[in-house]
Amino acid sequence: MLTKFAVTNYRGFSERIEWDLSSPSNYEFNLNAIKDGIIKNGIIYGPNGSGKTNFSLAIFDIENHLSQKWKKPDYFNNYIYAGINSGLVEFEYTFKFGNDIVEYNYSKNANGVLQTEILKENGKLIFDKKMDSFVIDDSLFSVVQSIKDDFKQNANNVSVIKFLLSSYPLDKNNYLIKLQQFVDSMLWFRNLDIREFIGLETSVTMLDEFIISNNLLTDFETFLKDVSGQEFKLSADPSGKQLICKIDSVFVSFQLIASTGTKSLQLLYFWIQRMKKGGASFVFIDEFDAFYHFKLSYEVCKRLFNLDCQVFTSTHNTYLMTNELLRPDCYFLLGKNKILPLPKCTEKELREAHNIEKIYKSGAFHVE
DSSP: OEEEEEEESBTTBOSOEEEEOSOOOOOOSOGGGEETTEEOEEEEEOOTTSSHHHHHHHHGGGHHHHOOSOOOTTTTTTOBOGGGTTSOEEEEEEEEETTEEEEEEEEEOTTOOEEEEEEEETTEEEEEEOSSOEEEOTTTOOOOHHHHHHHHHOTTOOOHHHHHHHHSOOOTTOHHHHHHHHHHTOEEEEESSSEEEESSOSSOOOHHHHHHHTTOHHHHHHHHHHHHOOOOOEEEOTTSSSEEEEETTEEEEHHHHOOHHHHHHHHHHHHHHHHHHHTOOEEEETTTTTTSOHHHHHHHHHHHHTSSSEEEEEOSOGGGOSTTTSOGGGEEEEETTEEEEGGGGOSSOOOTTSOHHHHHHTTOOOOO
């Protein structure tokens, strides 16, 4: 699981900003939102322009050099903070895999090219690659001097982790294997003017065809009825690639009659199926409910937060800010180059009976 993340000089974040998921409060309700002492589910709030999207994209930077899964084509546009575009963007990740704590820090230049890498396991340095030096624990990896010298130069900017994974036979429980598996199973997506995603898949999938080919017509109908109250009678067209809907005695393309919100639900349904099948590790859905009714957003969140993986979303919908869904330490405010849980944004003691949405709207929470 991801326990901490920090980034410096990325897009709109000129200074270091850290997100700590390792210190939940001692609430005795909605315990399923916490797993192994780590916040498993959460929702991020913040005013327009506060950096919610950019922060979520920063978390997925690791995909670009450790995973072969789908990348965002324009990811490196406006990559570094504009005021210091000759510097480096610095990333810090802390993961917990069983009893192992893995710390992975690295930096990239304005073009997204890897410059430095440091890896620690349970506080022990595994390797440290800087611009003109390279150190590795020889008791763990017997790297010959010529390769060490190459890493000092590293003209092709190969990741040390990728090199170790491809060059050494490792036990399935090795922290490097677990790190690779975690990163390969991360997923970021959104559905606004265009649909975009990072991770989990290696190619773009046609949603109608996916549902048809996986015999999910009835399940998709049930999903739509359960979360939104909409009832469709769906079948496949003769090609087996498009959904059609029966209205009285007439068959119409599902894509022609589905609202923007319903199409967004179809995308969500697809990703939920992939999360279950692919064993997703960490999921972030940006502005997940942009086209949803506020009550539909609540039903969707209940389903998402019941998944085994870490799931986080960003939204402006304060209807979701309730102790019936999560708990105060799972709601985060982003602003002023900080991201903090609600209990750290107020001097007021937050309890289960409190209406935290009302408290939020009254202006009692501040990111200082």
